[in-house]
Amino acid sequence: MLTLAEVAYLADAPTKWVLNTCAALGLDAQYSLALARRLYVVRLLQQAAGCSVERAEAIAGRLLQAAGAPADADSVSVALDDVGTVSMQLDVARLHSTFAARRSALQTTVAPRVRGRPTSGAKGPLEAARDWGLDLSLLASNLRRTPTERLRQLDAMADFRRRVRRPVSRAAG
Amino acid sequence: MFEEMLRALVARGIRFVVVGGVAATIHGSARYTNDLDICYATDSDNLQRLVGLLTEWKAYLRGVEPGLPFILDVRTFAITPLLTLVTTHGDFDLLDRVPGVGGYEEVLARSEEAQIGSVRFHTISLDALIDAKRAARRKKDIEHLIELEALRALRDDDPPHA
Numbered sequence: 001m002l003t004l005a006e007v008a009y010l011a012d013a014p015t016k017w018v019l020n021t022c023a024a025l026g027l028d029a030q031y032s033l034a035l036a037r038r039l040y041v042v043r044l045l046q047q048a049a050g051c052s053v054e055r056a057e058a059i060a061g062r063l064l065q066a067a068g069a070p071a072d073a074d075s076v077s078v079a080l081d082d083v084g085t086v087s088m089q090l091d092v093a094r095l096h097s098t099f100a101a102r103r104s105a106l107q108t109t110v111a112p113r114v115r116g117r118p119t120s121g122a123k124g125p126l127e128a129a130r131d132w133g134l135d136l137s138l139l140a141s142n143l144r145r146t147p148t149e150r151l152r153q154l155d156a157m158a159d160f161r162r163r164v165r166r167p168v169s170r171a172a173g
Numbered sequence: 174m175f176e177e178m179l180r181a182l183v184a185r186g187i188r189f190v191v192v193g194g195v196a197a198t199i200h201g202s203a204r205y206t207n208d209l210d211i212c213y214a215t216d217s218d219n220l221q222r223l224v225g226l227l228t229e230w231k232a233y234l235r236g237v238e239p240g241l242p243f244i245l246d247v248r249t250f251a252i253t254p255l256l257t258l259v260t261t262h263g264d265f266d267l268l269d270r271v272p273g274v275g276g277y278e279e280v281l282a283r284s285e286e287a288q289i290g291s292v293r294f295h296t297i298s299l300d301a302l303i304d305a306k307r308a309a310r311r312k313k314d315i316e317h318l319i320e321l322e323a324l325r326a327l328r329d330d331d332p333p334h335a
């Protein structure tokens with residue numbers, strides 16, 4: 001299950017829009033990936049084509065085939081009015097690609113902001129770091145190195161981690 | 174790994190500024206990072222060069238199941254402000270702007286030149302990195318902020334190597 005903020009990120013919309021749209025369309029209040037994908041398409045159609053949320057939702061439903069699985073076609077034509085006088089071409093492959101990129105970012109990098117005001121900084125930064133448990137001597141020793149030496153040390157650590165992981169994954173595979 | 178990635182970016186003439194954990198390391202952070210984060214210029218020539226490099230590096234989305242449709246082209250950059258990728262050279266995050274600092278030009282204006290081996294590149298300044306962490310305000314940013322502010326205090330007390 002996702003949170004409201006995560007659904008809003010995936011749908012590329014404010015949380016208020018998610019709440020209002022779910023209420024207007026009577027969509028399930030359970031925040032799932034399928035709901036996020038559906039809202040992403042609704043939002044896109046609403047913004048790009050000026051569709052009402054109801055029409056956008058109907059189109060999204062057809063496109064995403066209820067279960068939320070990607071459609072087979074790379075591109076589909078969708079009617080924007082009841083009689084099909086106006087239609088538009090939708091790049092389904094790109095739509096799914098962009099949504100997948102948002103999922104990737106959410107999974108790896110995007111996280112909710114911490115609520116409340118930032119700390120006032122009444123303590124000095126060094127005292128705050130000591131209280132947090134940071135080893136200031138380690139930082140001081142890093143600062144005695146050149147930026148190149150620091151980056152090379154990180155590189156060496158990354159290579160070491162790679163070398164250590166590889167035999168483990170081979171053994172597991 | 175990072176040196177090789179930076180060398181390839183510079184060799185391709187890609188305009189970028191290193192931000193995130195690698196930038197923090199350059200400023201003295203003791204935290205380990207697994208990925209290279211850059212903020213890139215969004216002109217189409219630069220994007221085309223990035224697409225070429227990422228295609229060569231077989232870039233794919235990180236943290237999602239394999240086999241999802243993923244189109245890597247200039248348009249993808251235009252509609253995806255944050256790309257989190259895994260490549261043959263390592264994990265690679267690409268941002269079109271840095272929270273609390275701005276887009277590429279603003280980030281570049283608050284960057285410093287760094288060098289590893291013969292590779293020269295721009296890295297976000299410690300002050301700008303602190304502003305970015307303050308603006309992002311994720312839990313891990315707040316933890317990181319404490320270290321970065323301590324580094325700034327230590328550096329100001331005893332200016333580091335050039």
